[in-house]
Amino acid sequence: MHATTPTTVADILSALGGQFACGSTGLAAAEIAIDRIAGLESAPAGSISFITRAQFVQHLPSCQASCLIVGEKLAAEPALQGLARIITPDAYYYYAQLTQWWKKRHASTGAAASHIHPSAVVHPAAHIHPSAQIGPLCVVEANAQIGAGSRLASRVTVGYDCEIGEDCLLHAGVVIGADGFGFAQHAGAWEKIEQLGRVLIGNAIEIGANTCIDRGALGDTIIADGVKLDNLVQIGHNVHIGAHSAMAGCVGVAGSAHIGAGCTVGGGAVVLGHLSLADGVHISASSTVTRSIRQPGLYSGVFPLDENANWEKNAVTLKQLHALRERLRNLEKQLKST
């Protein structure tokens, strides 16, 4: 993304702080023009980049960046001394802030910033904060609330009675407040249990494209402040997700699961219903959580990938694993008795 107005390192320092250190060119911050942010390995001349670990020094030979964001821990790194750089406590956090500042500065190409796009269908009894943005072709149903500074990108549905807090970002195709999956079996068929609860979404939450969060059956589905959900995530009815937890793409959380605060769930993982995960639980991608987890830590359960022929042999043998253990026990007994 190219800048349309010239930006200098001095502009960045003045907006975001940090300490400037001259490179071997001797240019001052105001003399260094920046036209893009770039990754370290492929940063062209005119870009600003960042380095977060000592081991990435190996990428410097291919880096042509005009300025580098450097964390305090790496400030003394010899390989960096010849480069123009911004020294800051946490280089990655500075980079995150820089992307935000950069996007605002070059906002002309971004999505339009109208309050409620004329193509959106907003129920007269919905409550949209004047600073909220409802994008094209969104649907906001009766009594739904959209808080200050929140944005529905495009083609988002927020169901009746559901609440979105402040400073949230819902990407295209999100569905908040569809019915939870609730039925009573009766006479060989499924009798609908109407879902009478709501979805309550806190503040500073981001929800990825085509992700779905169902309304509660009787109580509410609750997403606490700062939660980040990636695309195509499914959150069942009456789920609680604790503050600042994050879930990658294609995760499924079944009904009434309680996820603690500060948890992460890797892509494609599944959390079964009615389970509890403590604060600080981390689930590896593709794993399935089949019981509650009371201790923080990293948990995994994925069949290792292998060449198909090997996998087939091992998978077949796996179906005899319990029997193999019995055979091993018998051998152990035999050997003891000899």
Place this chain on the structure above:
Amino acid sequence: MHATTPTTVADILSALGGQFACGSTGLAAAEIAIDRIAGLESAPAGSISFITRAQFVQHLPSCQASCLIVGEKLAAEPALQGLARIITPDAYYYYAQLTQWWKKRHASTGAAASHIHPSAVVHPAAHIHPSAQIGPLCVVEANAQIGAGSRLASRVTVGYDCEIGEDCLLHAGVVIGADGFGFAQHAGAWEKIEQLGRVLIGNAIEIGANTCIDRGALGDTIIADGVKLDNLVQIGHNVHIGAHSAMAGCVGVAGSAHIGAGCTVGGGAVVLGHLSLADGVHISASSTVTRSIRQPGLYSGVFPLDENANWEKNAVTLKQLHALRERLRNLEKQLKST
């Protein structure tokens, strides 16, 4: 969800039947006001709740419900005798019916009940039953049929020639009748196989948010009466799903699979293509069905979750499992020969 008009237990009995039994307060059914339905554990005063198993009696101390729905099997349960209660053959089924009655009674906050929302794009050659409801920003293409009493919530697409039966509910973002995934490999590229079939959806079917059902290649994709699909489910071309089968969120069913009647598929499970599942087959969440299943029953295949360090050790060893079996065999032989 609070009621806006006062409801009494007598109103519920008169609508849904059941036998009333006085609690220790001695209040008659018409004297007990109900302002919400609530779960047993957290039911406040003024609510009606339900109990489906004897073991849930342990939750009674925290239950303040003004009336309890009780199945006949639990009618003699001593702990319940002091409570106002409705006795009925199947408490959970009664509860399901109650949610339906309750929602209708308090419909003012629900989605609008217009026939075809003015923002929907309905092809002039589509056939929409006068009692069907097409929600905001839906697309119904040429020759599609929507049966009596069926409802497309919002932002639903029903493709050309596809048919939706009676009393169906399609949640937001559903896509019926996109092309199946069919290509012929030719000269290193994929040649499109146009998908000339339809999707035929029976009666009393519910389809969750952002779920996709593809049209058949030559024949049709068929969903039989009473099927319930949760959110973000993928149904490939030419799949048949038998009556009253249910699938939880994030399930994928590949092309030409035949699922029997009365089956259930747990969340995140995958059914490969061209397989058959007998009636009454139940697949656990996250399992992958790689061969046809001829016998009803419960089938599973999920790597057990473990602390990451343990998982890593076991996963590495798993890649040698077949070799371990050979080593075990050798030991057995050696021991026999000694």
Place this chain on the structure above:
Amino acid sequence: MHATTPTTVADILSALGGQFACGSTGLAAAEIAIDRIAGLESAPAGSISFITRAQFVQHLPSCQASCLIVGEKLAAEPALQGLARIITPDAYYYYAQLTQWWKKRHASTGAAASHIHPSAVVHPAAHIHPSAQIGPLCVVEANAQIGAGSRLASRVTVGYDCEIGEDCLLHAGVVIGADGFGFAQHAGAWEKIEQLGRVLIGNAIEIGANTCIDRGALGDTIIADGVKLDNLVQIGHNVHIGAHSAMAGCVGVAGSAHIGAGCTVGGGAVVLGHLSLADGVHISASSTVTRSIRQPGLYSGVFPLDENANWEKNAVTLKQLHALRERLRNLEKQLKST
């Protein structure tokens, strides 16, 4: 799908080539009317079908097709000699072409072919080729480009600055260019990393319903020519997918993964972030790719499905697999020393 104008085998030959061979009826190609394309097993009279493998000869007894497409390798097959047939180098490829010709010929029931549907929301600064089609309720944001002959079916979002090449087909609900999932952890919360890159989609690409492709963080997400993605696929930021690779439904590819050319990924599989897959790598359905793959070939990693009781025994034992190996080692040592 029934034809509305009479078609003969002669029409097909004249459009698609191939060599006609009379069946035992002696009818000429112009005398054989065709009203549908059908699968071999259930082809009715009046249909044209195709046979791709010698083993499918077993389905001939139930096949009533009026004409059969036959590959050159099967031309001498005795069982086919009495049938009217079209002989062609590759029967499946001929069938693919036939479906395309057939669909065009009977296009009246297809989706409308307007340039930009009046209900679509297209930013004035978007670039839509005059031969592109933008379906109902699509959103095309600022500076997005849609190439010649490409079609957005309905309810598709293409984000700002993203580019779609020529002859692409994006099915309903697709989201191109939502933000990648990028955050920096800071003080117990997640700080947004604005996603400044684009999605660049080449030519002749098909993208299934409700599939999402995120924009790059700094660089771009790149989908090369001829790629085919099924429904509900998630492609993370900065992913590269090589030419003519194909992915089935519910696949998730995490950020910065590089997939080679000519790869296939089975339904529900997951590819972790920052990995590389060589050209010609094939991943089985439901498998998880946790490391880069340098050699072409077929790779798998799926827990085998079993009756639940068996699965439970084996899954429990699996958590002791490493310990079992140690016990086996000990036995081996003991036996050696005896």
